[in-house]
Amino acid sequence: MIRWLAGRVLVFVPVLWVVATLTFALLRFLPGGPFDREKTLPPEILRNLERRYALDGTLAEQYADYLGRLARFDLGPSYKYVGRDVSDILADALPVSVQLGLLALAIALGGGVALGLAAGARRGSGIDRGVGLATLVGVSAPSFVIGAGLILGVALGLDWLPAGLWESPAFAVLPALTLAALPLAYIAQLTRAQVAAVMDQDYVRTARAKGVPEGRVRRHHVLRNALLAVLTYFGPLLAMLLTGSFVVEKIYAIPGMGRFFVTAVTNRDYPLVLGVTLVYAALVLVANLLVDLLYAWLDPRIRVAPDRR
């Protein structure tokens, strides 16, 4: 088990290297540089800037320099935010995105599984229809529509909650709901389909025939199997929610990391783009590892390590 885990973690290194290299190359293919301005800079000033940020060497030198710093866990300075290192920026922004992401994750999982279970266990009922319609809306409406709707309805219309900013837990409600809407709907659909399929399985019928109480049947036999499908989605979902969403953070003015996925590219802030990309990649890797471990725990058929021994 430990060896398997260590092997998986070791594979992270080449994967991250490939991500770093590809991002580096793509950024340099992109026309326009960090110091292209509406007000063009005189050439001598441009030279000073390129020297300061070590952009005056060849591309190979810059790449070597970048990898060298990366190996020392140094993400370099931001080109846009003077005097701030990318690691400072991420240290400020990531915790905010993580808090919001965890809240959204709880809402999405709790709400999605509950709705999916309720709908799947009573196929064709009014509940099922209602959930089907609601989740269809949730899956297809983009977050800026849901966000705008919530701001207009709850903030401006009812004046229950603020339309944005990040002051107290109350300020997290609308963004968390907006962020959770899509995964909640998707999880509900997944759960519903799985529950509906599992309900007809022989082992469920057997359990019922044995006289196991229905609640226990649903918790132990139905839900556990239905959750396997949700788990497959859990890995990418976790990484996506924790690193923040550009749209949600922008419309609610939340100081998280999601906005940098777009603004850093717009500014051609190469070190910041590479920083957020690597954090995201690392989170995807860790989340997928977590999912594999959870699989093994939920489904005895997938338990890897003990079988090998």
Next chain:
Amino acid sequence: MTTLGFASLRATLARRLPAPPRTAADGADVSTSLGGASLLVVGVCCAVVLAGCGRESMRAAPRELRINLETEPPSLDWSLATDGVSIIAIQQLMRGLTRLGRALRAEPDLAERWWVSSDGLTYTFVLRPGVVWSDGAPLRAQQFVDGWLRLLAPETAAEYAYFLFPVKNARAFNSGQLADPAQVGVRARDDATLEVELEAPLVYFPALVSFMVTFPQRRELIARHGERWTEPPNLVTLGPFVLEEWRHEYRLVMRANERYWAGRPTLDRITAYMIEEDSTALVLFEQGLLDLVRLPPLEIRRYATRPEYVRQPLLRGYYYGFDVQEPPFDDVRVRRAFALAIDRSVFPGLLQGGELPWPSWIPPGMPHANAQLGLGFDPERARSLLREAGVDPAALPPVRIVFNSDQTHKLVAEKVQALWREHLGVRVELENREWKVFLKEVAGDPPAVFRLGWGADFPDPDNFMNLFTSYSENNHTRWANPHYDALVERAARAPDPAERQRLYDEAQAILCEQDVPIVPLFVAASNFALAGRVRGFVPSAMDQYFFDEVSAE
């Protein structure tokens, strides 16, 4: 009615679909699903209760101003900041030798008075006595010298170092050709006297030293704190406010500076949030959580008649440029024809942002602007010019307008496309580009027609007219006229306003009537919503804001 409809729908569904098998323990199922739902309801209720307490933290205290900065200031180091957001924050914290008054003329600020030598080359500034920094240290002339040399030092890599290029040897020092900073034309004659030697006479120099890059600096503090010298509590300033908190990407809090030389400001505190989405900021304003926000273009019409509405025309021009070396625009008659076919009066209605159609380049509000210059709308003459140039509109390949992706630029381009098709009969293609891609293209291989804008750095026509000299990095039209260059250079040194007017009129006539490398379209405006509790807010055509004269109930 609704219930009835819903019930009948359910009945229909029940008939068409077999009912799910019911079991004895159905109750458990209901409670499971209800458990999830009720948890959600409880959660939302908690949130709403929390909301009540949560928002208290944002309720305005008396004498507190809550504004929207829109984005994170990229830097509060006044040698390195270049953008409007940083400037707004820095203007509350710092002061310079002069300050632009309401008429945009340089007025005494840290310099009590100044004079210029008879050859126009040496400026002497006498500092106001008794000015102290927020840590109690006195202001000294050497601190200006330190700030200017730091700005110009190549290793600082300051983008706005070129603001001081008029100072003797500044450019050579910045480019590394000159290593000795003592040869740069700025020195402290004593603690209260700053002497500046210029490369050539420059009549607007006193306005230039109102700009943040010329503010004094504390060399010893920058050395002590390194790049973190602008973070609180490290940052020591001498303006009406001092920096209390800087939560990056979220908010800046500034509080009144008890040691400000002109006396403590009326406000206790300014809280400046960084809300990028202007419609979110407006909802927060309407919820009473912000006092001053910029209006989203679509909301301007709704606000136009309200007392909260504030509009301010800006010294910011919007123009279309031609690549004058690319056919058919290598023929000046064609350029004039295309300029004459644009009806500028359509833009205010189209854009709704308070734009003012303006046919010449020096914007209104700036000295020496002239409304009489420039090519107006004359489709008849436009067509005859095209004929004269031997251009058959039907045979002309489509003309390409390139702009950076943005709703306003798209609207303008579509309108120009329609005007040129209608009045000249030419086909026009529109292409938009991502911002940096666009800048690269315009600077390297300019499209036949492109859009650009220019906002004033200092309120002197030189800032606008200099743009289209043959040696300007910002002249992307590939147009060069030595006579224009000479006029602009002479105007920058001419001390007599009447002579300057004559020189600029002549230069503007070349630019906007005769050679027409550009077509100025309109000048932009700022549109704000301001809470009723705020008094004394004066917007400025330079998009600069001073909150020391503002009060809030």
